[in-house]
Amino acid sequence: xxxxxxxxxxxxxxxxxxxxxxxxxxxxxxxxxxxxxxxxxxxxxxxxxxxxxxxxxxxxxxxxxxxxxxxxxxxxxxxxxxxxxxxxxxxxxxxxxxxxxxxxxxxxxxxxxxxxxxxxxxxxxxxxxxxxxxxxxxxxxxxxxxxxxxxxxxxxxxxxxxxxxxxxxxxxxxxxxxxxxxxxxxxxxxxxxxxxxxxxxxxxxxxxxxxxxxxxxxxxxxxxxxxxxxxxxxxxxxxxxxxxxxxxxxxxxxxxxxxxxxxxxxxxxxxxxxxxxxxxxxxxxxxxxxxxxxxxxxxxx
Amino acid sequence: xxxxxxxxxxxxxxxxxxxxxxxxxxxxxxxxxxxxxxxxxxxxxxxxxxxxxxxxxxxxxxxxxxxxxxxxxxxxxxxxxxxxxxxxxxxxxxxxxxxxxxxxxxxxxxxxxxxxxxxxxxxxxxxxxxxxxxxxxxxxxxxxxxxxxxxxxxxxxxxxxxxxxxxxxxxxxxxxxxxxxxxxxxxxxxxxxxxxxxxxxxxxxxxxxxxxxxxxxxxxxxxxxxxxxxxxxxxxxxxxxxxxxxxxxxxx
Numbered sequence: 001x002x003x004x005x006x007x008x009x010x011x012x013x014x015x016x017x018x019x020x021x022x023x024x025x026x027x028x029x030x031x032x033x034x035x036x037x038x039x040x041x042x043x044x045x046x047x048x049x050x051x052x053x054x055x056x057x058x059x060x061x062x063x064x065x066x067x068x069x070x071x072x073x074x075x076x077x078x079x080x081x082x083x084x085x086x087x088x089x090x091x092x093x094x095x096x097x098x099x100x101x102x103x104x105x106x107x108x109x110x111x112x113x114x115x116x117x118x119x120x121x122x123x124x125x126x127x128x129x130x131x132x133x134x135x136x137x138x139x140x141x142x143x144x145x146x147x148x149x150x151x152x153x154x155x156x157x158x159x160x161x162x163x164x165x166x167x168x169x170x171x172x173x174x175x176x177x178x179x180x181x182x183x184x185x186x187x188x189x190x191x192x193x194x195x196x197x198x199x200x201x202x203x204x205x206x207x208x209x210x211x212x213x214x215x216x217x218x219x220x221x222x223x224x225x226x227x228x229x230x231x232x233x234x235x236x237x238x239x240x241x242x243x244x245x246x247x248x249x250x251x252x253x254x255x256x257x258x259x260x261x262x263x264x265x266x267x268x269x270x271x272x273x274x275x276x277x278x279x280x281x282x283x284x285x286x287x288x289x290x291x292x293x294x295x296x297x298x299x300x301x
Numbered sequence: 302x303x304x305x306x307x308x309x310x311x312x313x314x315x316x317x318x319x320x321x322x323x324x325x326x327x328x329x330x331x332x333x334x335x336x337x338x339x340x341x342x343x344x345x346x347x348x349x350x351x352x353x354x355x356x357x358x359x360x361x362x363x364x365x366x367x368x369x370x371x372x373x374x375x376x377x378x379x380x381x382x383x384x385x386x387x388x389x390x391x392x393x394x395x396x397x398x399x400x401x402x403x404x405x406x407x408x409x410x411x412x413x414x415x416x417x418x419x420x421x422x423x424x425x426x427x428x429x430x431x432x433x434x435x436x437x438x439x440x441x442x443x444x445x446x447x448x449x450x451x452x453x454x455x456x457x458x459x460x461x462x463x464x465x466x467x468x469x470x471x472x473x474x475x476x477x478x479x480x481x482x483x484x485x486x487x488x489x490x491x492x493x494x495x496x497x498x499x500x501x502x503x504x505x506x507x508x509x510x511x512x513x514x515x516x517x518x519x520x521x522x523x524x525x526x527x528x529x530x531x532x533x534x535x536x537x538x539x540x541x542x543x544x545x546x547x548x549x550x551x552x553x
Contacts, residue, residue, distance in 0.1 A: 182358070187390070187462065188387035190383055197413075
């Protein structure tokens with residue numbers, strides 16, 4: 001009996017070890033392939049120049065710029081909106097009330113909707129409906145907002161990342177100890193003053209985590225921006241919210257499916273992928289450092 | 302001077318369907334220390350929290366009866382809970398300073414009341430810390446985090462924070478139960494000084510503490526107020542058998 005449990009334990013340890021190893025191996029292989037394929041193409045010029053010769057040569061600067069800009073506009077939309085929703089769920093809604101459950105159901109559903117659906121929704125809602133109405137009412141039907149641009153793409157992406165923000169912020173708000181809220185209320189603070197002065201500052205690291213996750217997700221998704229704002233090639237950088245933009249993920253997709261000579265662009269594809277990975281990694285790293293600094297500051301103050 | 306600061310009349314409280322307080326009627330005179338004793342779950346903390354309406358935060362709480370503070374029913378519709386809590390301060394079992402500096406912890410209440418003048422704030426903070434007998438220990442590190450203080454210091458800081466709002470009544474929910482004997486005796490000394498200006502209601506598990514610090518003692522059991530009277534009498538010649546058994550340690 002003893003030896004049998006021992007053997008079973010040994011097998012289980014082995015299996016879990018192998019699974020863990022496999023995960024690491026997959027990541028290492030992916031990274032290795034991408035780095036090997038893209039390393040020689042990456043140069044200062046590649047990072048800072050526009051594409052040229054039918055995108056067979058030159059750099060990918062507009063795609064980097066466009067991705068970063070889109071992610072920023074997306075965060076400006078998604079983080080406050082998500083935080084307010086999370087605040088409502090955690091602080092105001094009764095735990096099992098109909099409205100709270102409806103919101104939770106909506107958030108869960110939103111998180112499982114395929115990203116291409118967001119793209120189609122963005123096309124129908126933001127471009128055709130919102131943009132179309134804006135043009136109709138403010139510009140006398142002149143075409144300006146009823147076409148793909150960086151604003152609509154960012155807002156569409158914000159919808160996609162909203163559940164991530166809501167879930168992580170709500171969790172953060174709930175970790176602020178009840179004792180602190182009680183202390184604040186017992187001093188004669190109103191609920192809103194308590195939220196403003198105690199709960200929100202206490203959940204700032206969590207809000208940041210939500211932002212990180214949203215940014216990483218948004219930087220990598222292509223489907224939502226396919227119809228809503230990403231451009232194949234632009235000779236200039238976007239300067240207004242009504243401009244289209246280039247995007248790293250979309251650029252990779254274009255290079256691998258639409259270019260005249262796919263083999264020739266292979267190094268560019270690898271390098272672009274490497275840049276996208278690097279960008280996401282750096283954004284994550286920056287936010288993680290910021291968060292840990294914030295936590296430390298809150299402890300020591 | 303009014304005869305009673307706090308009066309409760311047939312105060313009954315339910316958590317959902319579970320009765321936690323059964324028709325509690327008592328009077329608390331001003332500038333006295335009243336201790337609530339009784340075994341865990343007897344309703345003494347619940348009763349304490351009805352006095353500044355802290356139970357409002359818990360869903361499913363139903364309250365009937367009256368709580369009069371200065372002859373005003375605090376469960377009246379017109380009563381502003383925020384003002385009530387400024388008048389009736391509370392110190393909790395677990396010291397709960399904010400993750401802010403020592404100064405900002407004490408200045409929290411005044412700031413909420415709209416005081417932003419630095420000079421005025423500094424004055425309030427200093428007086429409050431002095432009243433809470435912690436000024437000498439923290440005066441040189443006002444802008445350090447309150448989290449760096451010891452447990453006993455944190456609890457006295459929380460008392461100072463409560464005093465800064467200038468309450469008339471201070472509720473204390475087992476304020477010394479997590480502290481070592483030296484810190485405990487400091488808190489008890491402090492309570493003794495504070496009763497000159499404030500009405501103090503303290504919940505305690507510690508019978509000796511109740512005997513040491515209080516003028517009146519109330520014994521709760523299973524949500525009912527069993528006996529209430531002068532501390533000296535309660536601890537020497539209690540009227541009810543249950544009180545005597547609890548005080549002498551035969552149950553609880």
